[in-house]
Amino acid sequence: MARFSFLKLIRDQRSELPSIDELKKNLTGKTIIVVGANTGLGLEAARHFATMNPGRLILACRTAKTAEEAVQDIKTTTGCQTVEYWTLDLTSFASVSAFATRFEKEGGGKLDILVENAGIATNVYRATPDGYESSIQTNHLSTALLSLLLLPYLSKTPNSRVTIVTSEVHFFVSRLIEADSPKILDRLNEKEYSTSKVMAERYNVSKLLNVFYGRALAERLPAGTSISVDLVTPGICHSKISRNLHGSQKVVLGLLKFFLARTTEVGSRTLVHAALAGDQETMQGKYLNKCNVEEVSDYVISEEGRVVQDRLWDETVGILREKDGRVESVVRELLRSG
Numbered sequence: 515m516a517r518f519s520f521l522k523l524i525r526d527q528r529s530e531l532p533s534i535d536e537l538k539k540n541l542t543g544k545t546i547i548v549v550g551a552n553t554g555l556g557l558e559a560a561r562h563f564a565t566m567n568p569g570r571l572i573l574a575c576r577t578a579k580t581a582e583e584a585v586q587d588i589k590t591t592t593g594c595q596t597v598e599y600w601t602l603d604l605t606s607f608a609s610v611s612a613f614a615t616r617f618e619k620e621g622g623g624k625l626d627i628l629v630e631n632a633g634i635a636t637n638v639y640r641a642t643p644d645g646y647e648s649s650i651q652t653n654h655l656s657t658a659l660l661s662l663l664l665l666p667y668l669s670k671t672p673n674s675r676v677t678i679v680t681s682e683v684h685f686f687v688s689r690l691i692e693a694d695s696p697k698i699l700d701r702l703n704e705k706e707y708s709t710s711k712v713m714a715e716r717y718n719v720s721k722l723l724n725v726f727y728g729r730a731l732a733e734r735l736p737a738g739t740s741i742s743v744d745l746v747t748p749g750i751c752h753s754k755i756s757r758n759l760h761g762s763q764k765v766v767l768g769l770l771k772f773f774l775a776r777t778t779e780v781g782s783r784t785l786v787h788a789a790l791a792g793d794q795e796t797m798q799g800k801y802l803n804k805c806n807v808e809e810v811s812d813y814v815i816s817e818e819g820r821v822v823q824d825r826l827w828d829e830t831v832g833i834l835r836e837k838d839g840r841v842e843s844v845v846r847e848l849l850r851s852g
């Protein structure tokens with residue numbers, strides 16, 4: 515039984531994480547993409563990768579100015595010259611598609627590590643230009659689209675890895691009530707439904723969707739695949755993640771951070787561990803906390819959770835195949851049915 519408890523959280527936050535020297539691997543010749551690497555955990559994880567002699571380190575960021583600053587910062591602090599940024603805005607499916615097209619042309623044909631770190635926490639409904647609630651598109655739909663469009667390049671590399679950054683807040687969703695509606699994602703995207711009470715849970719729900727998606731993707735990789743997919747929580751860390759939260763949630767998170775947060779650098783080691791440690795056998799579909807495999811929430815592994823996971827997969831792929839025709843062939847050629 516895996517349950518969230520405040521005592522466990524305190525213990526987890528106080529436990530020591532491995533040093534970066536213990537996590538280090540030689541990344542010579544390898545291509546690594548870190549999504550959302552201009553600040554926060556993504557920036558610090560990218561800085562760590564930069565110390566491992568990466569063949570190519572791509573920071574996938576939405577704002578050119580902060581991305582360029584991150585590149586210069588990493589070059590100065592690590593001496594790594596193989597770091598660059600590519601534009602990617604997860605609030606736009608067209609931007610995700612353009613990123614994948616650029617990778618097709620300029621990526622060198624193979625991808626070793628994809629760290630899907632970018633995310634937002636908001637308790638206010640905002641629609642993206644594509645018409646989706648912003649955290650559902652950013653944290654779930656576009657994250658899924660990117661992983662699917664890059665799967666062909668990951669499949670060309672031995673022991674490649676997709677790491678999806680989720681959170682222990684997925685434990686807070688004891689049941690996804692939107693699953694009572696015929697279409698879960700449509701329900702989550704409804705403006706009228708997404709009242710402030712509903713939006714108060716939205717970040718937790720979006721991180722639960724990460725867990726469902728990562729596990730569903732891992733299960734659909736065929737036997738003999740070179741790809742492993744894992745899920746990681748960095749724990750509570752200092753970063754700008756609460757910038758879009760309002761009211762009491764911002765205050766509560768601020769207090770938790772004040773008393774319990776890891777530094778951004780320490781938290782980023784969990785991403786590095788998730789991206790580099792173990793192999794397919796030990797990491798496939800696994801949820802990682804404090805650089806250890808742990809159980810996901812009881813809901814995720816319940817019978818109902820199983821059904822919801824499959825429904826969400828079908829709905830997600832159904833939406834994404836309309837956004838980019840390549841999704842259809844990736845699912846048909848590189849994945850098996852669930």
Ligand SMILES: NC(=O)c1ccc[n+]([C@@H]2O[C@H](COP(=O)([O-])OP(=O)(O)OC[C@H]3O[C@@H](n4cnc5c(N)ncnc54)[C@H](OP(=O)(O)O)[C@@H]3O)[C@@H](O)[C@H]2O)c1
Nearest residue numbers: 550554555576603604605631632633681750751753754755
């Ligand atoms: N910090 C914590 O305590 C904590 C705990 C559990 C899980 N997490 C997870 O850790 C991940 C990283 O968060 P963080 O704490 O480092 O927060 P952060 O400092 O706010 O960084 C978030 C990153 O995501 C990027 N991003 C947001 N929206 C984007 C979009 N539409 N397109 C492309 N990039 C976008 C941001 O870019 P901009 O700067 O341009 O907005 C930034 O680089 C998130 O998935 C979060 O859910 C964090």
